[in-house]
Amino acid sequence: MSVRSKVIEAIQQIAKEQHVTLPELSDDLSLHETGFDSLAFAILVARLEDETGVDPFTISEDAAFPATVGDFVRAYENVPA
């Protein structure tokens, strides 16, 4: 499974659990518009770390948190292997 589909699948799973109705997940969608609160993002990052072995937001101290779904996915795609 590609990194992108892993991320999207995890977002959808957490949305289901948190009873969040997601809009269509385009790259331009701002993370704010997903309806996720900070707890939902924290869950997402933790689960993706378990699945992929990386947490791109902790690796670098000054890593900016992404603004859009596309940025978020790329943060995982761009982690050096």
Added chain:
Amino acid sequence: MSPREIFALRDHLGAELKGRTLSDAHDVVSLTDILSQTVLGGRLHELSGRAVLLKLSDQLRSGLAMIELDGIARRMLLCPPDLNPAHLDVLIADAGIDAVVTDEPDRWAGSGIALIVTAQLPLQATAPAKTERATEWLMLTSGTSGVPKIAGHTLEALTGVIVAEGPARGPVPVWATFYDIRRYGGLQIFLRAILSGGSMVLSDPHEALGDHVTRLNARGVSHISGTPSHWRKLLMSGSATQFAPRYVRLSGEIADQAVLDGLKVAFPNSSIGHAYASTEAGVGFAVNDGLEGFPADYLGNRSGVEMKVVDGSLRIRSTRTAHAYIGRNAAALADADGFVDSGDIVELRGDRYYFVGRRGGIINIGGLKVHPEEIEAVINRHADVRMSRAKSRRSPITGGIVVADVILADGTDPGRAKEIRDQILDQCRAQLASHKVPAVIRFVEALDVTPAGKLARTDA
């Protein structure tokens, strides 16, 4: 003659000793004529008035030495098997130790402690000793990572509840505990066995659980105690099916409804009770209605134990609490009114108080305080869960999140893991605030239990 008669352990062992035994995995010692035998090589008189460190590698000799030393030594410090040797020097200084009872005399040769007495089996004949004084019993607290604190007790305080309850009804009990008798919970059972006219079967940390249960059965154990973690381990092992004690007791950790219900199913004909006790606060109370928590009307003064809740934590005042922490820099054990703060946080729901966790065990989730035990209690209610542990994990988003490790009940189809995970999460969402719902649930084969029988929370 002292104004008040002093009872030492030997004075409780006067009559009806026939047929009673103290045993471990290797030896059975008959209590018949125990008062005219010695585990100390006949050197008890040398220990009169001394501050004795009891540092033995097994519980059987420890128990026999306690019977001899009580009423003779000025104080005795009980060392549990998991005591970090690096802490010994501080403890020896704080307790003013001037004699050691050991089974490794060579190790103490150059220690600077002048009097080294070797404890040995088989017992040797000796003249019975007479009680000289009320010996101070020094016990170490568990659960702290630094040097344990020394809590000072008297035999009278340690046995207050046992004497108050009187002898057990029905046939003479055979006691056992998963605890070590050099810990408060285990010592309570040892003292019950000595005072109540029964026998006792000691645990052995090197014995497999199945073999232990076989031995408990072979010796006819009828009354047995352990922590909820001990009991969950037994329920998971499948060994419980061969065992039918009359009385099952839980203490030392929160007994949640799931473990109480699990034990009721495993032991349908047993009385099951959970007791509240700690090294410092002594025995507070026992709950025998099969429900977690305790009735709210236990607060106030009840058979000599006064309890109140201040700032969420349970405070206890009674003659059964320890009387002081021992040592040069020891903190006060009780407040000005004599109440010991247990550090156990309780919450009133309806007409019952429920334990929610330890004050020191709080995890911080995005600035909100969370007791891991409260989350575990909800997870454990799932029928396929045997045991769980909640802890915090750092998060770049919220600072921390809750994650949980879960052991599934025996024989659960691994193919159902996803379904069970979803059900646990649903259950948590229905009963817990959202920040307490685990972000990640991991299924694991085992969870660490400390030598004191408590779920390890070292990284909490």
